[in-house]
Amino acid sequence: MDRYASFSRINVSHTDLVRMIVILSLTISCIVITAVSLRANIGTIYAQLFYFPILYATYFYPRRGLILAGVCAVAYEILAYDYLFPDTGLLIYTTGQAVLFICISAVVAHFTEKVNRSEARYRSIFETSLLGIVLFDQNSFAIRMTNNYLSQMLGYTPEEFIGMTFPQLFASKEEQRKFFEYLGSSEDVNNFETQFVGRNKEPLWVNLSWRRVSDNQVSCSVIDLNKRKLAEQAAEENYARYQQVTELSVLDAGKIPLNYSIFSPGEMIQSIIDAGGYATKADITIDIPRNITFDADAGKISTVIESMLSNAVNYSKPPRKIRVSYQSSASDKMHRIAIQDNGIGITNTQLDEIFEPFQLPDSGTIVRKYDRIGLSLSIAKKYIQMHGGYISVDSIVNLGSTFTIHLPKTRSVAGKGNDG
Known part of the structure; x- marks a missing residue:
C-alpha cells in the first residue's frame, strides 16, 4: 500500500512524489542541455530530449503532461529566440519543434485517457461485481x-x-x-x-x-453455492431422518436380515471418510492392519461406522482430532474398532441414555448446531446386536469420548444362513 506525504495540507503519495521529481529533473536537464547546445552552436538536435519528460508526464498524468508540453515548448522557443535570432530559418524550425511537442503530447494524452477510462470501467465492474x-x-x-x-x-x-x-x-x-x-x-x-x-x-x-x-x-x-447446498443437504437430512425412523421401526419388529460378506474394515473406513468429506473437517488417523477382514453385513457395519465418525467430528473441538484403531489380538473372539475423539465428552448419566432413541449429549446445543435428532446410535446399537456384538463407550467430560465396536469374528447363529 502506497504511503503519503503532506505538503501544505495537500497529501501526495510517495509514488506521485517520485514521479514529479523525475519529471522536474528531466525537464530542467533538457532546458540546460538545450541552452548549452544552442550557445555552443552545436545544433538543435537536443530538442528531442524534451520528449522524455513530456511523454513520461503525459503517460501518468495526461492533462498535466499536456501542460508540461506547453511549458517545454515555450521554454524551448525562448531559448531558441535568445540564441538564434535573427536566423529566421532556424527559428521556424524550432517553432515547428515546439508545436510538435504539444501535438504529440495531445495525441498521447488522448489515448492514455481512453485507456484509463476503459480500465476504470473494468475496475468498477470488477470491484462491484456480485x-x-x-x-x-x-x-x-x-x-x-x-x-x-x-x-x-x-x-x-x-x-x-x-x-x-x-x-x-x-x-x-x-x-x-x-x-x-x-x-x-x-x-x-x-x-x-x-x-x-x-x-x-x-x-x-x-x-x-x-x-x-x-x-x-x-x-x-x-x-x-453454500446456501443452495445447505438447503439441499437439509432436504437430504430430513429424508434420512424419515428413513431412520422407518428403519428403527422395522428393526424393532425384527424384520431386517443380515447379508454377510467378507470385507476390509480399513478400506471401508477410508471410503467413508472420502465420501463424507470428513478429512476436510478433522484430522483423522486410521490405525487398522491391512490384513484384518470382517465377516459381517458390510452395509450395516458401514452405517454404524459412518454414524460414529459423524458424531466424533461434530462433537469434537477444534482442532478436531479423530483416531480410528483396531484393538483386538489374534486370540480374541471379538473384533474391536475404537473411534476416539477430542470432543465435549459425555457425563455418566448421559452414558446410560445415548443409545436410546431421540437422546443426545448436550442436546440443546447439538440439535441447534447440527440439526440432529438422536436416532443414529440407536440404529447402530441394534445393528451390532444383530451380529451378536455390542458397543461400549468411555468418556471424560471436556476431554473426549471413545466408542468401541465389539463384533464377533465368527457369524452369529441368527445370521449364518444369510450369505451376501
Missing part, C-alpha cells in the same frame, strides 16, 4: 488480483490473497486434483462445482467458471 473474481497466473498459479466480493466470501484480505496460490483455496487435495484435470482438459470451463475453504477453515461450496485472458493469466469467477 460474483467473486480472481486473476491467477496459469504457470505458477499465484493469485494476482481479487475483488471485494471474494474477500467477503472467504474472509481473506486482498493483501492475503496476493500471497497465496489459487489451489490453496480448495478445501482438499481431491478438489485440487479435479481442478487440475479441468484446467488441463479445456481452455475455458463453466459451472465447475467444488469446495473452497475460507479463513475460518470451514468448507464453502462454490461454482467456478474460468477463461484464459492472456497467454499466462486466467480469470475465474466464483459463485457462492
Whole structure:
C-alpha cells in the first residue's frame, strides 16, 4: 500500500512524489542541455530530449503532461529566440519543434485517457461485481488480483490473497486434483462445482467458471453455492431422518436380515471418510492392519461406522482430532474398532441414555448446531446386536469420548444362513 506525504495540507503519495521529481529533473536537464547546445552552436538536435519528460508526464498524468508540453515548448522557443535570432530559418524550425511537442503530447494524452477510462470501467465492474473474481497466473498459479466480493466470501484480505496460490483455496487435495484435470482438459470451463475453504477453515461450496485472458493469466469467477447446498443437504437430512425412523421401526419388529460378506474394515473406513468429506473437517488417523477382514453385513457395519465418525467430528473441538484403531489380538473372539475423539465428552448419566432413541449429549446445543435428532446410535446399537456384538463407550467430560465396536469374528447363529 502506497504511503503519503503532506505538503501544505495537500497529501501526495510517495509514488506521485517520485514521479514529479523525475519529471522536474528531466525537464530542467533538457532546458540546460538545450541552452548549452544552442550557445555552443552545436545544433538543435537536443530538442528531442524534451520528449522524455513530456511523454513520461503525459503517460501518468495526461492533462498535466499536456501542460508540461506547453511549458517545454515555450521554454524551448525562448531559448531558441535568445540564441538564434535573427536566423529566421532556424527559428521556424524550432517553432515547428515546439508545436510538435504539444501535438504529440495531445495525441498521447488522448489515448492514455481512453485507456484509463476503459480500465476504470473494468475496475468498477470488477470491484462491484456480485460474483467473486480472481486473476491467477496459469504457470505458477499465484493469485494476482481479487475483488471485494471474494474477500467477503472467504474472509481473506486482498493483501492475503496476493500471497497465496489459487489451489490453496480448495478445501482438499481431491478438489485440487479435479481442478487440475479441468484446467488441463479445456481452455475455458463453466459451472465447475467444488469446495473452497475460507479463513475460518470451514468448507464453502462454490461454482467456478474460468477463461484464459492472456497467454499466462486466467480469470475465474466464483459463485457462492453454500446456501443452495445447505438447503439441499437439509432436504437430504430430513429424508434420512424419515428413513431412520422407518428403519428403527422395522428393526424393532425384527424384520431386517443380515447379508454377510467378507470385507476390509480399513478400506471401508477410508471410503467413508472420502465420501463424507470428513478429512476436510478433522484430522483423522486410521490405525487398522491391512490384513484384518470382517465377516459381517458390510452395509450395516458401514452405517454404524459412518454414524460414529459423524458424531466424533461434530462433537469434537477444534482442532478436531479423530483416531480410528483396531484393538483386538489374534486370540480374541471379538473384533474391536475404537473411534476416539477430542470432543465435549459425555457425563455418566448421559452414558446410560445415548443409545436410546431421540437422546443426545448436550442436546440443546447439538440439535441447534447440527440439526440432529438422536436416532443414529440407536440404529447402530441394534445393528451390532444383530451380529451378536455390542458397543461400549468411555468418556471424560471436556476431554473426549471413545466408542468401541465389539463384533464377533465368527457369524452369529441368527445370521449364518444369510450369505451376501
